[in-house]
Amino acid sequence: MHVVADTDQLIADGVITQPQADEIRARARDTMVTLAVNTLLCAGIIAATAGFIFWLADALSVAVLGGLMLAGGITILTRGSDNFAMFGNASALIGAGMLIGGAAAELLNKYDDIAGQVMALGGAVVAGVFAWALRSPKFPAKFVAGSALLMGLALHLGGVAIEMMDHQVTGLPKALLLFYAAALVAVAGWLTDVRLVTALAIVPFAQMLDTGTFYFHAAYVFYSPEPTLSILQMSALIALCLWTARRWPPRHGRHALIAMMLAFVVANLCALVGSLWGDVVGQTMWGPGRWSRSEYDDWEDYQAARDAFEAQALVISEHVFSVLWAVVLIALAIWAAHSNRRGLFNAAITFGAIHVYTQFYESFFDEPLAYVIGGLAAIPLAWGMWRLNKWFVATRDTA
Structure with missing residues (x-):
């Protein structure tokens, strides 16, 4: 578990010695420097690769130069010294x-x-070959193997996406293919031990229920047509990740925790949507869906279908959503603080602030009594949290 601690205070309290504090600081610095170097290296490789492809703009030229750079990189890695390994990795990856x-x-x-078909099949072959190479103890260039695996996976999923668009896949088949993509990305993140890749699995996973983002000029939009179902979906993932982190070795647990944090963020964004618009559960899944000319003659017919579905569906108002979201955030913040889950605690506090800010303008802008009630209610809540924590500590010490 990663924790945040004041080493100077720990020295003053006699918990650790000065040499131990120096070692902690040195390791923390080495981790940050390694992260910065790898980030710069990966950005340079991606930029150079794309630049060469579009600059040469000729299949034969790209293939020849790519093959030469791949061969040169492998030669450096197998016969050169460790001082030049970074150049070998860069050359091999740009070539690949x-x-x-x-x-x-x-x-x-x-x-x-x-x-689409060729990309899906070819990408699967490339990813499979380098997944085997990554797990094989006889293959020395693990960084190259892991990166090539990710390239093959990107090619494969790109081909799958093209086929989905060409055949206009919708409904359950689309959701299953998105789950397939999420599972592949998560497995690739675990194989390469790159948590950033694992985190990306949340994108296709969330899109299973059409949750996603959109950008237009000077505005970023998050949308969730089924906030309640999406929250339940993310809650199931959070529970699975917490279970995995507790029972599996730390290497696996780190990936589970990063997936858990991203699921928590998406769940809260869906709750924000619900607190603003409410939710007619299932409207876009098994209800009338979105309006289209192929299914409805005019807008009035579509509206009538929506009204009929809403009359017998579970409807959660924006007010109920707001209250439930606030209660859950408070409970999660208390639990995260007690269990020393700093990331989850910070996320809960952040979304709590977003919730308060949003409701200030949506509901309580001109209701000063609401602030009086909320402020006074927070005082005994803080006292109760303090007493509960003392009881937990006493119980732990007794045990």
């Missing part, structure tokens, strides 16, 4: 990226009728 990315660009540009 040019071959894979160049092939995808050529397919999309000239063979778009079969591009």
Whole structure:
């Protein structure tokens, strides 16, 4: 477990010695420097790969240069010294990226009728080969293998996405394919031990119920057509991740916890949507869905179908959503503080502030009595939290 502690205060309290504090600081610094170096290296590799593909703009030239750079990188890694390993990794990955990315660009540009199928199949083969290489003790270039695995996975999922769009896949098949994509990304993150990749699995997982984002000029939009179902979906993932983190080794637990945090963020964003608009549960899943000319003659017919569905569906008003969200955030903040889950605690406090800020303008802008009641209620709540924590500590010490 990663914890935040004041090493100077720990020294003053006699908990650790000065050499121990120096070692903690040195390790923390090394971790940050390694993260910065790897981030810069990966950004440079991605930029150079894309730049070469679009600058050369010729399939043969991209393939030749990519092959030469891949061969040169592997030569450096197998025969060069450790001082030049970074250059070998960069060269090999730029070469592999040019071959894979160049092939995808050529397919999309000239063979778009079969591009999706070839990309899906070819990407699966590339990802499978390098997944085996990554797990094999005989393959020395683990960084190259892991990165090539991710490239192959991106090619495969890109092909699957193209096929989904070409065949206009909707409904349950679409949800299952998105779950498949989320599972593959999560497994790839675990295999490569890169938690950023694991975190990306939340995107297709959330899209199973059409939750997502949109951008237009100077505005970012988060939308969730089924906030209640999405919250239940994310809650199930949170429970699974917490169970995994407690029972599996730390390497697996770290990936489970990052997935848990992203699920918590998405769940709270869905709760924000529900607190503003309420929710007619199932309207877009098994209800009338969205309006389309192919299903409804005019807007009045669609509205009539919506009204009929709403009359027999579970309807949660925005006011009920707001209260329930506030109660859950308070409970989670207390539990996170007691269990020393700083990330979850910070997220709960952040969304609590967002909730208060939103409701200030939506509901209580001109109701000063609401602030009096809320402020006075917070005082005994804080006292109760303090007493509860003392009881937990006493129980733990007795045990």
